Amino acid sequence: MNLARKVALVTGGTGGIGKAICKRLLEDSFIVYLCDIQDELKKSVISELSQFGEIFYEHLDVSEEPQWKNTYSKIMDSFGRIDLVVNNAGINIRVVIEECSVEQWDRMFQVNVRGPFLSIKHGIPIMRKQGYGQFINMSSVAGLVGYIPTNESYTATKGAVTLLTKSVATRYAKYGIRCNSIHPATVETDLVKNILTDKKLRDERIADIPLNRLCSPEDVANAVAFLASDRATFINGVQFPVDGGLSAR
Numbered sequence: 001m002n003l004a005r006k007v008a009l010v011t012g013g014t015g016g017i018g019k020a021i022c023k024r025l026l027e028d029s030f031i032v033y034l035c036d037i038q039d040e041l042k043k044s045v046i047s048e049l050s051q052f053g054e055i056f057y058e059h060l061d062v063s064e065e066p067q068w069k070n071t072y073s074k075i076m077d078s079f080g081r082i083d084l085v086v087n088n089a090g091i092n093i094r095v096v097i098e099e100c101s102v103e104q105w106d107r108m109f110q111v112n113v114r115g116p117f118l119s120i121k122h123g124i125p126i127m128r129k130q131g132y133g134q135f136i137n138m139s140s141v142a143g144l145v146g147y148i149p150t151n152e153s154y155t156a157t158k159g160a161v162t163l164l165t166k167s168v169a170t171r172y173a174k175y176g177i178r179c180n181s182i183h184p185a186t187v188e189t190d191l192v193k194n195i196l197t198d199k200k201l202r203d204e205r206i207a208d209i210p211l212n213r214l215c216s217p218e219d220v221a222n223a224v225a226f227l228a229s230d231r232a233t234f235i236n237g238v239q240f241p242v243d244g245g246l247s248a249r
């Protein structure tokens with residue numbers, strides 16, 4: 001049995017969902033590399049989370065290939081292993097398709113799809129050598145179904161993440177590598193704060209969800225914790241909705 005502590009990398013870790021994931025993984029005894037581009041939040045987020053365990057901040061723009069190489073090298077030099085990569089960083093430029101510029105469309109793909117692509121591209125060789133490792137990709141309910149409140153560029157990027165996950169799960173399972181995706185409904189974070197401050201829009205989002213409440217960052221973190229746990233070692237290539245039944249309708 002390998003008693004060494006497990007190491008996790010979480011992108012977008014200063015954001016609403018990312019921070020909750022980091023906290024939950026620390027509580028489950030992971031060493032956590034919180035990666036983000038909001039360096040001004042480094043001090044406060046690390047001081048908030050370090051009470052829960054061993055955490056490091058790394059500047060990582062997920063769309064930049066050299067930064068991925070650098071981050072993986074640092075983790076391997078320090079700990080010699082990487083057990084879990086949570087590809088959580090994401091953006092949403094909220095314009096419907098007929099108003100979406102090519103630049104906006106490309107930017108959405110640069111962060112939401114190129115990010116997980118580079119993560120997996122450079123993580124796979126390490127995990128293959130180890131014989132273990134897992135990627136958890138943050139998709140959305142919009143990566144499962146067309147959801148009218150969500151714009152097409154976001155839906156297209158999250159749909160790409162869904163099938164990227166399945167492809168990696170099937171190709172690399174033989175090396176002990178798993179790849180799963182998580183699909184939250186609306187979560188109360190900065191990403192949707194403009195919508196949720198509007199009472200009518202907020203009520204509409206809640207009414208869409210059979211369990212009749214919004215998703216919390218902790219709901220998503222609990223799903224990550226489960227997939228990262230020893231109870232989920234045969235779970236590979238799944239699309240795990242955390243949506244109160246929204247995508248089941």
Ligand SMILES: NC(=O)c1ccc[n+]([C@@H]2O[C@H](COP(=O)([O-])OP(=O)(O)OC[C@H]3O[C@@H](n4cnc5c(N)ncnc54)[C@H](O)[C@@H]3O)[C@@H](O)[C@H]2O)c1
Nearest residue numbers: 012014015016017061062088089090140186187189190191
């Ligand atoms: N909030 C929701 O309703 C919701 C629902 C379903 C899925 N999601 C997904 O969950 C993930 C986290 O979203 P959130 O709600 O916590 O949003 P958030 O805006 O609170 O956090 C997103 C984080 O990603 C980081 N980020 C943005 N661009 C980056 C880049 N190029 N490189 C590295 N980091 C970058 C931001 O700095 C931020 O910390 C996203 O992938 C989002 O699409 C969110």
